[in-house]
Amino acid sequence: MRARTTETTVLIADDSAVMRTLINHIIQRLGYRSMVAEDGIECIKKLEEHKIDVLLLDINMPGKSGIEVLSYIREQEMSVPVIMITALDDISQAVQCIKMGAYEYLTKPVEKDRLEITVKNALSELSLRKKVQRLEKELVQKDIFRKILGESPALKTCIDQAMHVMETDVNVLINGESGTGKELFAQAIHHGSKRSKGPFVTINCAAITNELADSLLFGHVKGSFTGANNDHTGFFEQADGGTIFLDEIGDMSLEIQAKVLRVLQERIVRKVGEKKERPVDFRLISATHKDFTDEIENGSFRADLYYRLEEYPLYIPPLRERREDIALLARHFLESFCTANNIEPLSFSESVLEELTAYDWPGNIRELQNVVRRSAINRRGSDITSLPGQLHHAAPLQKTTAQNDAPQPPSEHRTHEQPTKASEHAPEDPAAETSLRDAELHAITRAYTSCGGNQTRTAKVLGISRSSLYRKLKKYGIEKNITLSVKHES
Ligand SMILES: Nc1ncnc2c1ncn2[C@@H]1O[C@H](COP(=O)(O)OP(=O)(O)OP(=O)(O)O)[C@@H](O)[C@H]1O
Numbered sequence: 339m340r341a342r343t344t345e346t347t348v349l350i351a352d353d354s355a356v357m358r359t360l361i362n363h364i365i366q367r368l369g370y371r372s373m374v375a376e377d378g379i380e381c382i383k384k385l386e387e388h389k390i391d392v393l394l395l396d397i398n399m400p401g402k403s404g405i406e407v408l409s410y411i412r413e414q415e416m417s418v419p420v421i422m423i424t425a426l427d428d429i430s431q432a433v434q435c436i437k438m439g440a441y442e443y444l445t446k447p448v449e450k451d452r453l454e455i456t457v458k459n460a461l462s463e464l465s466l467r468k469k470v471q472r473l474e475k476e477l478v479q480k481d482i483f484r485k486i487l488g489e490s491p492a493l494k495t496c497i498d499q500a501m502h503v504m505e506t507d508v509n510v511l512i513n514g515e516s517g518t519g520k521e522l523f524a525q526a527i528h529h530g531s532k533r534s535k536g537p538f539v540t541i542n543c544a545a546i547t548n549e550l551a552d553s554l555l556f557g558h559v560k561g562s563f564t565g566a567n568n569d570h571t572g573f574f575e576q577a578d579g580g581t582i583f584l585d586e587i588g589d590m591s592l593e594i595q596a597k598v599l600r601v602l603q604e605r606i607v608r609k610v611g612e613k614k615e616r617p618v619d620f621r622l623i624s625a626t627h628k629d630f631t632d633e634i635e636n637g638s639f640r641a642d643l644y645y646r647l648e649e650y651p652l653y654i655p656p657l658r659e660r661r662e663d664i665a666l667l668a669r670h671f672l673e674s675f676c677t678a679n680n681i682e683p684l685s686f687s688e689s690v691l692e693e694l695t696a697y698d699w700p701g702n703i704r705e706l707q708n709v710v711r712r713s714a715i716n717r718r719g720s721d722i723t724s725l726p727g728q729l730h731h732a733a734p735l736q737k738t739t740a741q742n743d744a745p746q747p748p749s750e751h752r753t754h755e756q757p758t759k760a761s762e763h764a765p766e767d768p769a770a771e772t773s774l775r776d777a778e779l780h781a782i783t784r785a786y787t788s789c790g791g792n793q794t795r796t797a798k799v800l801g802i803s804r805s806s807l808y809r810k811l812k813k814y815g816i817e818k819n820i821t822l823s824v825k826h827e828s
Contacts, residue, residue, distance in 0.1 A: 346461060347371045347389060351381035351407065352396040352423060357446065361394060361423070364450050368457070378402025382410055385418065392460050393420045394453075395440075397431050405431065408438050417467065419460035423448060482530040486522055487670055490660035496523065496652065503650045504530035509602075511587075511647045512625040514654030516812070517704030520625040521585060523654060528581040533621055536580025541573050544589035551594045552610050555601070562611020574607050577620040587647065588628035588639065599643045622647065636794065657699040657706065664695045667703060671710040672722075684714055687723040694725070700814075779814055786811070 348370045352358045358374050365372045373388065375381035379401040384390065393411075397404035408420060422443035424432040432443035441460045444452055482504075483497050503510055504527040512520040521540070528538045546554055553563075557572030574582060584590070590598070601607060602622065606615045624647045633639035657664060668686060676684055686694070690713075699705055712726040786796045797807040 345371070346391045347373060348392045348394060348457065349373045349375060349381065349384055349388075349390045350394045351375040351378070351399065351404070352394075353377055353399045354396070357396070357423070357448075361448055361453070364448070364453055365394075365457075367450075368454055370457070378404065378407045381407050385411070385416065390418050391464065392457050393418050394423055394444075394457075395420050396423045397428055397435065398425075405435060405438070408435055408440060412439050417464065419464050421456055421460060479530060482526050486519060486526060487667055488660060488663035489666060490662040492655045492660040493663060496654055499652055500527050501530065503527060503652070505532075506650075507531075507533075507621050508649040509622040509624070509647055510650045510652055511644075512623065512652045512654060513627070514625075515627050515656045515700075515702055517702035518654040518656055519703055520627075520654055521583070523652065524581075524583045524585075524623045524625060527623060528583075528621075531581070531621065533580050537577055538581050538583065539573050539577040540583045540585060542585050543594070544586040546590070546594060548591055548593045551597060555594075555597060556607040556609055558610035559612050562609075566611070570609075572607055572609065574601055574618050574620060575616060578618050579620075581621045581623055584622065584624040584647075586626065587624040588626040588630065588633060592638070592640065595640045595643050599640065599646065602643075602646050632793070657702045658697075661695050664699075664706065665691045667706055668694050668710050671707050672714060675711050675714050679714075681714065682720060684717060684720055684722055686713075687721050690722055690725060778810070782807075782810055782814070 348365045350358055350361045350365065350372060351374075352361065353376055355376075358376070362372050362374055370392075373384055373390070375384050378399050381393070381395065381399075382402065385393070395404045395407060399407075402410075404422060408422075411418065411420060419441040420435075420439070422432050422435045422440050424443055424445055426445050429443075429445075432440075432445075435443060441463065442456050444456060479501050483501070486493070486497060488494075500523055510524075510527060512523055514520050524540075525538060528534060541554075552558075553566070553570060553572070555572050555574055557570050557575055558566050560566055560569050584598070601618070605618055607618050608615045630639055630644050630648075634641045634644060657667075665686075668691065672684055672686065676682070694706070694709070701708075709725060713722045713724075716726050782796070782800065786793075793807055793811075794804055797804040800807065802810075
């Protein structure tokens with residue numbers, strides 16, 4: 339029995355040397371590890387410096403009384419159970435201690451059996467309390483991640499990593515192809531963090547121009563430049579006390595990268611047209627679909643900023659690497675679509691589910707969402723037995739729709755969207771559009787695959803600029819997926 343309990347430490351705080359020795363002796367004979375304190379001040383010091391499992395606390399002590407120590411324990415929200423030791427004529431004070439949260443009181447002289455039972459009970463109550471706290475925490479975490487559906491080990495690993503990192507304040511860099519759920523994860527990390535009551539500010543980095551960067555990021559005062567008709571609070575200040583989510587961080591210009599690096603280092607901002615500096619307290623989560631090794635190598639991304647962003651990397655795998663999730667997600671999107679549109683419940687036939695599962699989903703979950711919606715709209719009965727068109731054609735066409743459907747940052751964060759909207763270039767004949775698209779997609783796919791996914795070489799082969807290649811890859815929702823899916827198929 340002694341060997342079993344030596345892990346448990348009991349602190350005995352009593353100013354009487356005789357009582358300390360007596361209780362210490364009993365505690366050690368019961369097999370617990372013991373520590374002693376001669377007064378309230380020493381008791382608090384030991385509580386702070388050691389892991390104490392049970393505290394035996396005398397009420398009347400010099401320096402700080404037992405009641406003062408108890409108040410301190412409650413103020414600091416320490417979970418140690420406290421057993422008060424009191425003289426018989428001090429019962430009213432002992433009762434007051436129970437009201438203040440002490441577990442129990444024992445009267446002097448302390449009997450061995452009573453002491454043994456009380457310490458044991460206090461320990462089992464503590465372990466029960468810890469179990470309840472753990473279960474409560476698990477419930478909260480499950481609730482936070484309930485929007486992120488999937489049963490695959492790959493997704494579960496991501497959720498597990500996100501759960502661990504959300505309790506800290508470190509910067510997280512989420513990497514994954516378009517539509518894999520990076521923003522969803524960023525939101526979950528924010529909601530599960532100690533900043534959850536603060537704001538979650540999303541910034542689409544691709545949409546910030548160098549000219550407006552200072553004003554958008556740090557704010558401006560009215561009249562500080564032509565068109566500044568009102569004061570504006572910058573994004574970093576808006577995120578004060580909360581989380582700032584820098585989406586598409588890989589698209590940020592070098593000039594803006596320098597500004598962001600400065601805020602990360604100094605944690606202060608200054609509005610355009612103002613001298614005053616303001617401290618800002620934010621947690622940074624950023625997301626990218628790019629491989630930063632290339633970007634850093636070719637000088638388009640600062641290594642020093644990258645290392646600050648990537649204090650904790652979180653990789654969200656594409657859907658084709660977690661095929662187990664496809665049927666589950668498809669059924670979920672179908673059900674949500676039916677509910678939202680007052681449609682009678684629909685279901686997929688087994689062969690359609692197989693087809694969905696076999697497809698590579700270059701546009702990932704966003705693409706799947708859209709295919710499901712279109713299937714529901716085109717249905718001919720309550721069973722969906724075929725998909726809208728061939729899936730490999732759905733990808734590029736879907737991507738454009740999907741970008742419009744995707745959750746977007748608040749409008750003020752989207753002042754300068756990328757000019758790649760289908761409507762701006764729509765040819766008159768839709769069939770011509772499809773064949774042109776197919777030809778372009780085919781050419782890009784071939785070049786990109788033969789260049790092993792290297793964007794600079796692919797752009798050279800195709801005779802277009804790297805940025806224009808990037809826009810096209812994004813437009814078709816293929817990016818690095820082509821290389822991977824080709825590998826997958828062969
Ligand atoms: N595991 C999931 N369960 C349910 N819905 C998901 C899941 N992952 C993503 N989604 C949904 O898919 C869509 C795309 O997700 P999200 O915007 O988070 O992706 P993203 O990786 O940030 O995309 P992009 O890089 O294009 O900005 C959203 O509607 C999101 O709610």
